[in-house]
Amino acid sequence: MSDLARFSINQMTVKQLSMPELVDACVELGVPGVGLWREPVQSYGLEETAKLIMDTGLTVTTLCRGGFFTAIDPQERSRALTDNRRAIEEAARLGTDTLVLVSGGLPPGSKDLHGARERIADALGELGPYAERHGVRLAIEPLHPMYAADRCVVSTLSQALDLAERFPAEQVGVAVDTYHIWWDDTAPAQIARAGATGRIHTFQLADWTTPLPKGVLDGRGQIGNGAIDMREWKGHVEAAGYTGPIEVELFNEELWARDGREVLAETTARFVEHVIR
Template identity: 60%
Template sequence: MNRLSVNQQTIRQWSLAELVAGCSDAGVANVGLWREPVTEHGLARTARLVRSAGLSVTSLCRGGFFTAAEPAARTAALADNRAAIEQAAELGAPVLVLVSGGLADRPHDLAGARLRVAEALAELGPYAGERGVRLAVEPLHPMFCSDRCVVNTLRQARELVAPLPAEQVGVVVDTYHCWWDPQVYEEIALLGAAGRIALFQAADWVTPLPEGVLVGRGQLGDGHVPLRELLAATDAAGYRGPVEVEIFSEDLWRRPGGEVLRELLGRYRDHLLERPERDGTG
């Protein structure tokens, strides 16, 4: 259980202070934070709050959105990402999660958009490394390619980050986005061999998808994702980091936060922790 991290979006009905207190009371040692509520609460104040509760910040979400071609927009995006890196460093978050961005101002220029992502990573990697923060490219399911993320498979992400130092830029393995990929286990092994797995995130895929798929992720165990198998493969590839549960769900957000957290703890035990071996006594 010491690997479990609760991403802030999973219980977004809680304030940041409520999240810290709830996790601390439940014995959860780690949280994943988002920039908007951190800014609202105050960066320095958030850092003090988390540290005083004895919690670790496993990631900060999010940076990225590198795909604009217009020079002023690109300059603004790079500046925003430098600010995000500095925020992560202040929070002690070792990972800044990056969503690459969609097709932006050139709706048919997919190749160009992906090239601009690569250029941004090359520029920002050293800046992050100097501050003790690792950029983590998160490939999103292909249905998000047009508007949110032009990096859609683990292979794409692996090839994208390959020219850059592994300590500066890695990849997020998010079960919601990668479970469907026929090469998922092969790619996890290759990422591990290259030292590129920066973070493991977990959520389930339910059918039928709720209206508004961005917030239609399932609670652990409610869908089709082989959660335990994907985590086992990631661990076998050498990953020893946190297991961050990030679920965007209107259903969860309508419920009391404490109830969601208690359910999450049980689902984590049931669907992600290794099953104990039978001892032959019955």
């Protein structure tokens, strides 16, 4: 098996590349998979993106993102559900079976984490069957607790699985992202829990580097530059039965300021060095 057989580059890692540039660079470097984001797909065109991917033989490993289910206002919730149905349809058209969910933070003025999580469950109950009919699975991504207030009230794999397990695994599972869970000493057991019921829908890598930048959302470090043992986490998901793509998703201003093809080549080399060998 090639060292890159399971490698996927998330589009956000090299967001400076246009869609055709991204696809060309992947083909040139032998990268077999891409994780796409809805905004650049919509900008380039859904049908145009689907054709471009199909023509080059790349695999779309995930589409990001759906979610933001925590609004209290009925009209806001209705709009969110409509948008997520559209995201499911887009994922199906692009040929991926996984839509990654960022579940949403606390609504303005609210301090009710439990209520917010229950509204996520309500949304999953409506969207899960719709996703299954389209051949798409919903992957709840727990985000580091520093994002709980404004982006994602699901902070641990345990919380994500407590939600996912209310529904069939064919509808709802989890995204395992090293950047968000590496600090949690219960995460390996939760990965095993997820694997036992087939709920690891995607595995993503990013390193944790310090000092944190002013905008922590853009703080995901290049593989090998930070505190996370990537081989260890790969071992955890494989022990749980996961053999699917391994997607590198980096938010990093310094990387975005560089030549995108150079960043992709570097990331490919880092993947082989710090994950595979």
